[in-house]
Amino acid sequence: MNQHKPIKKAVFPVAGLGTRFLPATKAIPKELLPVVDRPLIQYAVDEAREAGIEQIIFVTGRGKTAIVEHFDVAFELETMMEERGKDMSVLEPTRATPGDIITVRQQVPMGLGHAIWCARAIVGDDPFAILLPDELMIANNGGTGCMKQMVEAYNEVGGNLISVLEVPEDEVSSYGVIAPGKTLSDTLTEVTGLVEKPPVAEAPSNKIISGRYILQPEVMRTLETQGKGAGGEIQLTDAMAKMIGNQAFHAVTFEGNRYDCGSKTGFVEATLALALEREDMGSEVRAIAERLLAR
Template sequence: MQRKVTKAVFPVAGLGTRFLPATKSIPKEILNLVDRPLIQYAIDEAREAGIREFIFVTSRGKSALEDYFDRAPELEQKLKQKNKTELIDALKQTNMDSGAIAYVRQHEALGLGHAVWCARRLIGNEPFAVLLPDDVISSDVGCLAQMVEAYAETGGNMVAAMQVSDANISSYGVLDVKEDKGSVVSVKGMVEKPKVEDAPSNLAVIGRYILSPKVLRNLNKMKKGAGGEIQLTDAIAQEIGESDNVSGFRFRGQRYDCGSKAGFLQATVAFGLERPELRDEFRAFLADTVAHPQAAE
């Protein structure tokens, strides 16, 4: 019987330089996708998967992110006075129970592995999830909930995986597949950001993980990898050699890279078209814009 995964780490210390000047004063994680910030999508996905403790690895200038999850009694009172119950219900989704959320600082940008390592004392000796808010996944069942169900059978360490093109393979950690079992693949190796000719497959790791506490002990070594950073992929790969307990999971859903402007725009269109109250007007606008591109310039 595997221990339940109830803790999740959200590495949100990045500066979001690809979205400057917007991110000069606003953390990238609270940029709006339709009418919810990126971090809200990640939190909702984690809640669906049974996560009860939320650990944010932050940096200077992220106070707006912390405020977002605090209560706003004055705003709630004004909405009650105007009987705007739908908006009150929407606000409740942003509130976190006292003690459910914790913040730790990453004082230097030393890589994703280092960011996760910063949360080690709060994780303790338990399995834990890692969610990267830049990766927004549209699916009927949340990606992490799918992984938790599979993890109950496999245990060990699990990474979400998807096929990517040769043109993009060098931007990802890539799995060397030992055995393909369909949605779950056993892994015999992982390579961080390989050249296309060196990639062992086109199955890439994306921003969802379920990890054993042994990965934190591997990160204690502070070994630098690709890009001179402490890579989470390297710490997970060490578990393959020592325990042979790493799996890849092909999730059901569409992933959007909201860490890039193009990906953010694609997600905006996709999520906007999913909303019944926006769909018809938005679809008509898009069709007209495509048919008459000069009118949009």
């Protein structure tokens, strides 16, 4: 196996205002809205930990301190639960080891690329992962999570990687799409270009970028001098496109399900899908869904 500098840091851009979910997000960060009984951010952090990530970097904004508090120790709650003989294991994933979580502020909403650049001092000279919590990635049948699949691929090829999913060709114009090069395996493909929301007839493939990245630290230097792109924002896709050809760049096709929890319908879909898979409620939820559909 090739030796590459390990991926131990992950950046989570969580500064967005969540306006699509108002009024629910007026006082609660969107990332803390529950999918069944776990906040959206918890799924992403658990996925990173499974992949061997040790340092969690939250790029936050005003009103987002509750995200950090979620991963703190709640003394009063835990004392009460312990005294009453409640199961404490449910809180175990919410306890961060001291020093594992670092926050930086994105004071002005200038795009995903700018949010990532805000973490440059913590990333330093290390390769790092990026997880967009809005993209809920669930492995098939309890299998390997998306970021772990990517880390395993990185350990083989190094360089930069993005997760991709195949979608029907008539949907490609809604996403960033890769131009594929050489196929290395069923799930690993060389990337020769990135195209943002191409017309269907001009799309180089039906493989869309799906919210997980492993990037080399040089991307920070690219973002440093990069001007504004689409929407008047500093776009991460533009910075990655400049790295293609200068560094190895591959796409990992995720073997699992993706839910777009940046939209209300995607959030409802994720909640229903995950509830149906739960042993403690799946059959009851299925009966409820069938009863509602029969109306």
